[in-house]
Amino acid sequence: MLRLSNSLKLLDHLSSSSLFSLSCVLRNLVNTLEMKIRYLNSNLLLLVLPLIILLFPTLSLAQDYGEDATKKDTPPPGLARCNGVYMSYSSGGREKLYPRTKNATAQAWSFKATAMIVNTGIEEVKGWEMFVGYNHREIIVSATGAVSSDGDFPYDASNGTTFIGSPNTDLKTSIETAGDYTKISTDIEITGTLFGGRGTATPLPKSIKLVNDGWQCPAATSKGGTMQVCCKRNPKFKAKKKAKTKFTPRRHGDLNIIYDVLQAYTSNYMAQVTIDNDSPLGRLDHWNLTFEWMRGEFIHSLRGAYSAEKNPSECLHSKAGQFYGDLDFSQVATCQKKPIIKDLPAERKEDKLIGMLPYCCKNGTLLPALMDASKSRAIFQLQVYKVPPDQNRTAFFPPQHWKIDGIVNPQYKCGPPVRVDPTGFPDPSGLQATTYAFASWQIICNITKPKPKAARCCVSYSAFYNDSAIPCNTCACGCGDIDTDTCNDNARQLLLPPDSLLVPFENRTLKAKVWAKRKHLAFPKKLPCPDNCGISLNWHVNSDYADGWSARVTVFNWGANAVEDWFAAVDLGKAGLGYENVYSFNGSRIPPKNQTIFFQGLRGMNFLIGLKNGTHPGRDPMVPGKMQSVISFKKHLGSLNIPGGDGFPKRVFFNGEQCELPKFFPKKSSGKRLSGMRLLPLILLVITTFLAITYSF
Numbered sequence: 001m002l003r004l005s006n007s008l009k010l011l012d013h014l015s016s017s018s019l020f021s022l023s024c025v026l027r028n029l030v031n032t033l034e035m036k037i038r039y040l041n042s043n044l045l046l047l048v049l050p051l052i053i054l055l056f057p058t059l060s061l062a063q064d065y066g067e068d069a070t071k072k073d074t075p076p077p078g079l080a081r082c083n084g085v086y087m088s089y090s091s092g093g094r095e096k097l098y099p100r101t102k103n104a105t106a107q108a109w110s111f112k113a114t115a116m117i118v119n120t121g122i123e124e125v126k127g128w129e130m131f132v133g134y135n136h137r138e139i140i141v142s143a144t145g146a147v148s149s150d151g152d153f154p155y156d157a158s159n160g161t162t163f164i165g166s167p168n169t170d171l172k173t174s175i176e177t178a179g180d181y182t183k184i185s186t187d188i189e190i191t192g193t194l195f196g197g198r199g200t201a202t203p204l205p206k207s208i209k210l211v212n213d214g215w216q217c218p219a220a221t222s223k224g225g226t227m228q229v230c231c232k233r234n235p236k237f238k239a240k241k242k243a244k245t246k247f248t249p250r251r252h253g254d255l256n257i258i259y260d261v262l263q264a265y266t267s268n269y270m271a272q273v274t275i276d277n278d279s280p281l282g283r284l285d286h287w288n289l290t291f292e293w294m295r296g297e298f299i300h301s302l303r304g305a306y307s308a309e310k311n312p313s314e315c316l317h318s319k320a321g322q323f324y325g326d327l328d329f330s331q332v333a334t335c336q337k338k339p340i341i342k343d344l345p346a347e348r349k350e351d352k353l354i355g356m357l358p359y360c361c362k363n364g365t366l367l368p369a370l371m372d373a374s375k376s377r378a379i380f381q382l383q384v385y386k387v388p389p390d391q392n393r394t395a396f397f398p399p400q401h402w403k404i405d406g407i408v409n410p411q412y413k414c415g416p417p418v419r420v421d422p423t424g425f426p427d428p429s430g431l432q433a434t435t436y437a438f439a440s441w442q443i444i445c446n447i448t449k450p451k452p453k454a455a456r457c458c459v460s461y462s463a464f465y466n467d468s469a470i471p472c473n474t475c476a477c478g479c480g481d482i483d484t485d486t487c488n489d490n491a492r493q494l495l496l497p498p499d500s501l502l503v504p505f506e507n508r509t510l511k512a513k514v515w516a517k518r519k520h521l522a523f524p525k526k527l528p529c530p531d532n533c534g535i536s537l538n539w540h541v542n543s544d545y546a547d548g549w550s551a552r553v554t555v556f557n558w559g560a561n562a563v564e565d566w567f568a569a570v571d572l573g574k575a576g577l578g579y580e581n582v583y584s585f586n587g588s589r590i591p592p593k594n595q596t597i598f599f600q601g602l603r604g605m606n607f608l609i610g611l612k613n614g615t616h617p618g619r620d621p622m623v624p625g626k627m628q629s630v631i632s633f634k635k636h637l638g639s640l641n642i643p644g645g646d647g648f649p650k651r652v653f654f655n656g657e658q659c660e661l662p663k664f665f666p667k668k669s670s671g672k673r674l675s676g677m678r679l680l681p682l683i684l685l686v687i688t689t690f691l692a693i694t695y696s697f
Contacts, residue, residue, distance in 0.1 A: 076088065076226075076228065078221075078228040078230060079118060079120065079228075081230070082118075082120045082230035083120060083121055083230075083232070084120060084121045084215075084230055084231050084232035084233065085117065085118070085119055085120065085121065085125060085128075085171070085210050085215065085230070085231045085232075086116075086117070086118045086120050086228070086229075086230050086231075087115070087116065087117045087118075087130060087208050087209075087210065087217075087220075087228065087229050087230075087231065088115065088116045088208075088226055088227065088228040088229075089113060089114075089115045089116075089132060089204065089205060089208050089220075089226070089227050089228075090113060090114045090115075090116075090225060090226040091111070091113050091201065091202035091203070091204055091225045091226075092111065092112035092113055092114065092202060093111075093112065093201075093202065094109040094110060094111040094112070094194070094201070094202045095109065095110050096108075096109055097109060097110055097193065104196060104197070105195065105196040106195060106196075107195065107196065108193055108194070108195055109193065109194050109195070109197065109202075110191070110192070110193055111138075111191075111192055111193070111194055111202040112189070112190065112191055112202070113190045113192075113202060114187065114188065114189055114190070115130065115132065115146075115163065115187075115188040115190060115208070116185065116186070116187050116188070117130050117171065117185060117186050117188075117210075118171075118184060118185040119171035119172065119173060119174070119184045119185065120174070120184075120230075121173065121232075121233075122173055122175060123173065123233070124170060124171065124172050124173055124176075125170065125171040125210075125212065126169075126170050126245070126248065126249065127164070127165075127169055127170065127212070127248040127249055128164065128165055128169070128170070128171050128186075128210065128212060129149065129162050129163070129164050129210065129211045129212055130146075130162065130163045130164075130188075130208065130209075130210060130211075131160060131161070131162045131163075131207070131208065131209050131210075131211045132157070132160060132161060132162075132163065132205050132207075132208050133160040133205045133206040133207035133208070133209075134157045134158065134159075134160050134161065134194075134205045134206075135158075135160075135205060135206045136194040136195060136196055136197060136203055137156075137158045137194060137195040137196070138157045138158065138192050138193065138194045138205075139154050139155065139156055139157065139192055139193040139194075140153055140154065140155045140157050140161060140190060140191075140192045141153055141154045141191050141192045141193065142190075142191045142192075143163065143188055143189065143190050143191070144188065144189040145165070145166070145168070145186050145187055145188045145189065146163040146164060146165055146166055146186065146188045147163070147164060147166045147415075147416040148161045148162065148163060148164075148415070148416075149161075149162045149163070149164045149415045149416075149444075150162060150413065150415065151413045151414065151415060152400070152401045152402075152414070152415075152416065154192075157192070160205070160206075160207075162211060163188060164248075164418065165186055166416065166418075168182075168183075168186050169247065169248045169418070169419065170248075171183075171184055171185065171186070172184055201225060202225075204222055204225070204227050205227070207219070207220055208220050208227060208229055209229065209231065210231040213237070214233060214234055214237040215231050215232070215233060215234060216231065216232065216233075216234045217229050217230075217231040218230075245420070245421045246421055247419045247420050247421050248418050248419060248420055248442075249420070250420050250421075250442055251418075251442065251444055252278065252444075253278065253415075253444035253445060253446050254277075254278060254279035254282045254410075254412065254445060254446045254447045255275065255276070255277060255278065255279070255282060255284075255404065255412055255414075255444070255445035255446070256275070256276040256278050256442070256443075256444060256445075257273065257274070257275050257276075257402065257404075257414070257442070257443040257444075257445065258273070258274045258276075258420075258423060258440060258441070258442055258443075259271055259272075259273055259398045259399075259417060259440065259441040259442075259443065260272045260273075260274070260422070260423045260437040260439075260440045261396050261437055261438040261439045261440070262381075262437055262438070263438075264393045264394070264396070264438050265393060266391055266392060266393055267385060267386055267391055268300065268383060268384060268385045268386060269383075269384055269386075269396060269438075270381060270382070270383050270384070271381065271382055271384055271398075272379065272380070272381045272382075272437075273289075273379070273380055273381075273382070274359075274377065274378075274379050274423075275287075275289075275366065275377065275378040275379075275404075276376065276377050277366045277367065277368060277369065277376045277377070278369075279368065279447060279656070280368050280369075280370050280590050280598070281368065281410075281447075281569050281590075281596075281598075281653050281656050282366075282368060282410060282447060282656045283366060283367055283368060283406075283409055283410070283567070283655045283656035284364065284365070284366040284404065284405075284406035284409050284656075285364060285365055285406045285407045285408065285409055285655065286342075286343075286363065286364040286365075286406055286407050287342075287343060287364040287365075287366060287378070287404055287405070287406045287409075288308070288340055288341070288342060288364075288404065288405055288406070289305075289340075289341040289342075289402070289403070289404045290338055290339065290340050290341070290401075290402070290403045290404075291338070291339070291399035291400065291401060291402045291403070292337060292338045292399055292400050292401040293337050293338075293399050294397060294399065294400055295386070295387070295390060295397050296318065296319045296320060296386075296387040297320075297384050297385060297386055297387070297397075297399075298315060298318070298320050298332065298334065298335040298336075298384075298385055299332070299333045299334050299335075299339060299382050299383065299384060299385075300332055300333060300383040300384070300385045301332075301333050301382070301383045302333045302341070302354065302380060302381070302382050302383075303353075303354055303355070303356070303357055303360075303380060303381045303382075304343075304344060304354070304355065304357035304360030304361065304378075304379055304380030304381055305341050305342060305343055305344060305360070305380035305382075306333070306341070306342055306344060306354065307333050307334035307336070307339050307340065307341060307342075308339075308340035308341075308342055309334065309336060309339075309340065310332075310333065310334050311334075311335070311336070312329040312330045312332065312335070314335040314336060315329035315332055315335035316329060318335060319387050320335065320385065320387050323387050323388060324385070333382070338401075341380070342364060343360070343361065343362060343363060343364040343365075343378060343380070344360060344361040344363075345361065345363045346361055346362060346363055348361055349361035357379055357380065357381065358379060359374075359377045359378055359379040360378065360379055360380060362375055362378065364378075364406065365565070366378055366406075367565060367567075368567070368656075370588075370590070370598065371565070371567055371600060372565075375565075396438070396439050398417040398441045399417075400416060400417065402414040402416075402417070402443045402445070404445060408456050408457065408534060408535060408559075408563070408654070408655050408657055409456075409655055409656055409657055410447040410448070410653075410656040410657050410658065411447070411448045411450060411657075412445040412446065412447060412448070413445065413446055413448045414443055414444070414445040415443060415444050415445070416443070417441035417442070417443050418441060418442050418443075418444075419439070419440070419441055420440050420441065420442045421440065422436040422437040422438065422439060422440045423436065423437045423440045424436050424437075425437070447656065447658075449658060450657070450658055450660070452660075453473075453475045453476065453477070453478050453479065453660075454477070454478055455476055455477050455533070455657065455658065455659055455660040456477055456533065456534065456535065456657045456659075457477070457533050457534070457535040457536060457537070457652075457654045457657055457659035457660075458472035458473060458476035458477060458531050458533040458535075458536050458537075458659050458660045458661075459472065459536065459537050459538070459539060459649065459652050459659050459660065459661050459662065460472050460501055460536060460537070460538045460539070460662065461538075461539055461540075461648060461662050461665060461666055462498050462501075462538060462539075462540045462541075462666060463540065463541040463643065463647075463665075463666040463668075464540075464541060464542060464543060464544075465541075465544075465643060465666070465668045466666035466667060466668065467497075467498070468495040468496065468497070468498075468515070468519065468666065469495070469496050469497065469498040469500070469501055469538075469666075470493065470495065470662045470664065470665075470666060471493045471494070471496055471500075471501065471531070471662075472493065472531035472533060472536055472660070472662070473493060473531060473660055473661075473662060473663065474488070474489060474490070474491055474492070474493050474528040474529050474530075474531065475489045475529050475530075475531065475532060476531040476532070476533055476660040477531060477532045477533040477534070477660070478532055479529050479532060481532075482529050482530070482532065484529065486526075487526065487527055487528060487529035487530075488524070488526045488527065488528055488529060489528075489529045491524065491526070491527070491528040491529075492528065493528050493662075494512050494516065494521070494523070494527070494528060495515065495516075495519070495521060496508060496511065496512055496515060497511055497515050498540075499511075500512065500515075501538055501556075502623075502624075502626075503621045503622075504558065504611075504621055504622055504624070505530035505531070506530075507621040509527065512527075533558065533659075533660075534557070534558050534559035535555070535556065535557060535558070535559070535563070535654050535655075535657075535659075536555075536556045536558065536659075537553060537554065537555050537556070537568065537652060537654065537659065538552075538553070538554040538556070539551060539552075539553055539570075539648060539649060539652070540552040540553075540554070541642060541643070541647045541648070541666075542630060544642045544643070544647070545635075546635070547634065547635055548578070548580070548632065548633055548634045548635050549632075549633050549635065549640075549642050549647060550630055550631060550632045550633065551630070551631050551633075551647065552628065552629070552630050552631070553568070553570070553599075553628070553629060553631060554626055554627070554628040555568060555608060555626060555627050555628070555654070556624045556625070556626050557608045557609065557610050557611065557624055557625035557626070558611055558624050559610050559611060560610045560611055561610050562607060562608060562609045562610050562625065563607075563608040563610075563625075563655070564606065564607055564608075565600075565606050566600065566601060566606060566608050566654070566655055567598065567599065567600040567654075567655060568598075568599055568600070568652070568653060568654050568655075569590065569596050569597065569598045569599075569652070569653040570596065570597045570599075570649045570651075570652050570653075571595060571596045571649060571650045571651040571652070572595060572596075572597065572646075572647075572649055572650065573595055573646070573650050574595065574640070574646070575595075575633065575640055575642075575646045575647065576589065576594065576595035576596060576597055577594060577595060577636070578633040578634040578635060578636050578640075579594075579597050579631070579633055580632040580633055580634055581631070581632050582597070582599050582629050582630075582631045582632075583629055583630050583631075583632075584602070584627070584628065584629035584630070585599040585600060585601060585602065585627075585629045586599060586600050586601070586602055587599040587631070596651075597631065599629070599631075601627060605627075608625050608626075608627060609625035610624075610625050611623070611624050611625065612625070643665070643666075643667075643668040644665075645665055648665055649661065
């Protein structure tokens, strides 16, 4: 038909009169052929149509006007009625995981869920934070559209977790974006593991709420596997005036890490890492910092720090080795995807190649500012080389999965890098000007409470009114390397004579056996395992008077290495308010509650030596390093019960690490019996004197 039509058009352009009659004849012939073809196609369609209907009964030839799509995109009723911040959490299916167990509460399940947060109000929400109160021992494995502010995935969310936006950290209003849903909302696809429950439905969390300052959320409502809540501004909340920021406002944490990009080139950039110890009880010794590159980057050079491992072959066989074919990788700092960064020793501070940075080169020591402000910060710089497709001056991707630890220090849990406003620095020219980084990210690390039997220090108790000492808990610092066939790792510790606390655990057995026999105490065949702590503290209640009381604290070092610039802190609750003085240490109270006593060695006496041989190594036990001081208190409250527990710590810290405390106190009942026994000779003397006088008359 196409060819006939084209021929017809050609004939229409013929201007010769001799061909006019031929053109008319051909036109009639073409029209006749077109009518026959249409008739044939119509009959053919009528014959084939019933066959199509029989073979495909669900096929509809009607026009689809998108009614189903309209229904699918209809917002939930709660969202339409909310004037504030709308949040929802919808559970998906779950599958049983291995190992399969008959105990329903111990059975592990994989689950999927979807969380949503939408700004339906008239105010932009900066740095939104959505708390999900999980209660089935959930472990969050991954989440799209957000990260956990509490730590990297997989994260143990048994006590809930707070999601923050990544990359969409702020929620703009519908008014200023003309209803752009991608800018006013975030959908979070969550995958994880939970324990317990029945059936295939995923149990919902206890609560969801917006935890940003100035917002209040009612209890969430649940229906059909979905819970939702509408949070609104608290009209009584008075926000502190803060400078407006383009990115997420900077937050406060125990350890504050800033990743600043100082110089930018097409294929590389120079970054500076600043670590600030903002906790009054936080500390790191010989810190090790690790993170993970996500886009094939590598560290070409370091200043103020060094990499623990340097293997050039890792560079050659990587994507970087293919791209930088002419680069001498033997001079590269490290090509590891997860490098381990260490602080330089003090003697390399003036090294022109790798030193010469302020706050660097302290051998990995980070002290509280309360102790020494000059040692509460660490800085190092790194030259980062990039690989395609990031070969441009504006492509910056900070490393992820930050971790930091030290020796006999608190355990830190670090969150993800969060983009913040660029850091300002004094202009290097000396002029009164400020130079800003190209880009900055903040990583917040917070101290975590050690799990049972996982501490690094422990505490023992003793008192003047009881002649038995309570040693550290069994396996207070773990029993991983102990043969539990020879000792009981779950037994309660045995009462001991106070002098036995001065010798190592393996030298206490005979003393414990004699003491149990003398005091008529049970002595098991399988003795408790040791505490296995490198550091222990003994808290001894020294006196108790009507207007005051005192205690004696002794710090023991059972390790081979000495501890320099040590400090300890004791939280005594309300009894700490009566702190008066510590006599052999430097002591002070930590504001704002003033219930925690902070003390450290005097200048020139802050060196706690390690374990050493006794006077006669052949027969004498080894001697720990120890330091001791008496602390005095006033009883200004009047209601303190020192033997009842007020005279013993609620928490004890050594070098920032929370120590494990005994589960009971020395009893005063034995002290009362002792007082009665001391009165017995006097009573007998009075009776004898009375009888002698009577008989004399």
